[in-house]
Amino acid sequence: MENLNVDKAFLSEEVMPDSKGFFGEYGGSFLPPILIPIIQEITDAYLKIKDDPVFKEELFYLQKHYTGRPSPIFHAKNLSQKQGGAQIYLKREDLNHTGAHKINHCLGEALLAKRMGKKKLIAETGAGQHGVALATAAALVGLECDIYMGEVDIQKEHPNVVRMKILGAKVIAVTHGLKTLKEAVDAAFEAYMKDPVTQLYAIGSVVGPHPFPMMVRDFQSVIGREAREQMQEMTGKHPDNLVACVGGGSNALGLFSAFLQDQNVNIFGVEPAGTSFKTGDHSATLTLGKPGMIHGFKCYLLQDENGEPAPVNTVASGLDYPGVGPQHSYLKDIKRVQYETITDKEAIDAFMLLAREEGIIPALESAHAVAYALKLAEQLPADQTILVNLSGRGDKDIDYVVERFGEQFGISE
Numbered sequence: 283m284e285n286l287n288v289d290k291a292f293l294s295e296e297v298m299p300d301s302k303g304f305f306g307e308y309g310g311s312f313l314p315p316i317l318i319p320i321i322q323e324i325t326d327a328y329l330k331i332k333d334d335p336v337f338k339e340e341l342f343y344l345q346k347h348y349t350g351r352p353s354p355i356f357h358a359k360n361l362s363q364k365q366g367g368a369q370i371y372l373k374r375e376d377l378n379h380t381g382a383h384k385i386n387h388c389l390g391e392a393l394l395a396k397r398m399g400k401k402k403l404i405a406e407t408g409a410g411q412h413g414v415a416l417a418t419a420a421a422l423v424g425l426e427c428d429i430y431m432g433e434v435d436i437q438k439e440h441p442n443v444v445r446m447k448i449l450g451a452k453v454i455a456v457t458h459g460l461k462t463l464k465e466a467v468d469a470a471f472e473a474y475m476k477d478p479v480t481q482l483y484a485i486g487s488v489v490g491p492h493p494f495p496m497m498v499r500d501f502q503s504v505i506g507r508e509a510r511e512q513m514q515e516m517t518g519k520h521p522d523n524l525v526a527c528v529g530g531g532s533n534a535l536g537l538f539s540a541f542l543q544d545q546n547v548n549i550f551g552v553e554p555a556g557t558s559f560k561t562g563d564h565s566a567t568l569t570l571g572k573p574g575m576i577h578g579f580k581c582y583l584l585q586d587e588n589g590e591p592a593p594v595n596t597v598a599s600g601l602d603y604p605g606v607g608p609q610h611s612y613l614k615d616i617k618r619v620q621y622e623t624i625t626d627k628e629a630i631d632a633f634m635l636l637a638r639e640e641g642i643i644p645a646l647e648s649a650h651a652v653a654y655a656l657k658l659a660e661q662l663p664a665d666q667t668i669l670v671n672l673s674g675r676g677d678k679d680i681d682y683v684v685e686r687f688g689e690q691f692g693i694s695e
């Protein structure tokens with residue numbers, strides 16, 4: 283048997299959340315009564331399998347031989363030199379099978395569903411990345427898969443829609459409201475309520491009611507565990523700074539979890555400032571929101587004047603959510619993580635710069651993290667390091683970018 287380090291804890295050593303799913307005042311589980319026992323069953327099943335050597339072995343095997351882990355870390359020397367200042371390193375989650383970090387938690391959720399005897403995985407998707415990753419995991423593990431997606435995102439992310447269909451998933455268009463991620467979550471939740479026994483709702487980020495913020499974080503925490511060892515090997519020390527984009531916050535917590543205890547590691551989460559800080563023009567939840575409730579949990583929330591979730595907007599569909607993970611809400615309050623914003627324009631510039639300096643086309647979501655790292659690098663000396671979580675690749679975004687912004691970069695179709 284090959285050595286997959288199964289006895290190494292695959293979960294972060296974190297004590298949070300508490301047994302009711304709270305990170306300080308955030309998180310929890312606020313659900314209609316019929317869902318309470320069903321979600322409790324998921325919590326119980328997860329707590330049981332998470333330390334089960336057979337489950338871990340299955341998951342670790344797939345991470346290595348299916349996803350292609352560990353994902354490498356690349357020292358972006360050209361980019362660092364061009365910008366001046368600190369050295370920028372990239373954790374290459376874009377090289378994972380299916381092109382982003384989402385496969386990490388989808389494999390975990392699919393294996394859990396299979397163990398629980400579920401027949402179908404059901405989920406929402408924004409950019410289509412979670413949908414593709416889940417449809418992939420469902421095909422592999424042998425489960426049906428229904429994906430709810432806003433009509434606006436279906437137009438914008440056409441290749442991912444086709445991918446899901448090829449993988450055997452059903453893509454259900456959501457046509458109400460703004461027709462983006464929030465509405466897709468509403469629709470998927472509704473469908474789940476109709477049959478929570480044979481289906482498992484595989485949430486796509488560290489959001490939703492307990493145990494999802496904990497479970498998705500734990501499945502993503504492999505990113506940070508690998509990065510700790512890799513940076514030690516490459517630079518002889520921990521990274522001085524971590525940067526990741528925050529939509530719901532799963533790729534960020536995947537990286538951050540392994541370093542939260544290291545007070546000398548500065549941690550930055552990057553939110554989309556869109557086109558302006560006017561309501562409806564951005565999706566900067568932690569920066570501009572207030573505590574509130576959405577989709578069964580408490581977190582920072584962008585709200586309209588009635589306390590309802592506000593409309594959001596950004597070039598990066600995967601960051602388009604008015605709420606945010608409860609653990610991020612907590613980390614903001616205790617000031618362990620600093621949350622910053624990047625505009626659409628800055629993200630597009632970083633997208634092009636990374637492509638042209640390093641030959642790496644990042645997802646527009648990840649381009650937000652790159653853009654902030656560039657700003658940070660400038661302010662720091664050359665012996666400092668910045669590790670950016672490159673959460674995904676930009677193949678899904680190329681048509682959109684060239685159509686909207688091609689001209690300014692001298693690209694004609």
Ligand SMILES: *Cc1c(COP(=O)(O)O)cnc(C)c1O
Pocket residue numbers: 382383384409411412486487488527528529530531532533534600601645647648673674675
């Ligand atoms: C979905 C997605 C994100 C945002 O989700 P988080 O849960 O905040 O990580 C970021 N980057 C990529 C490439 C994505 O697909």
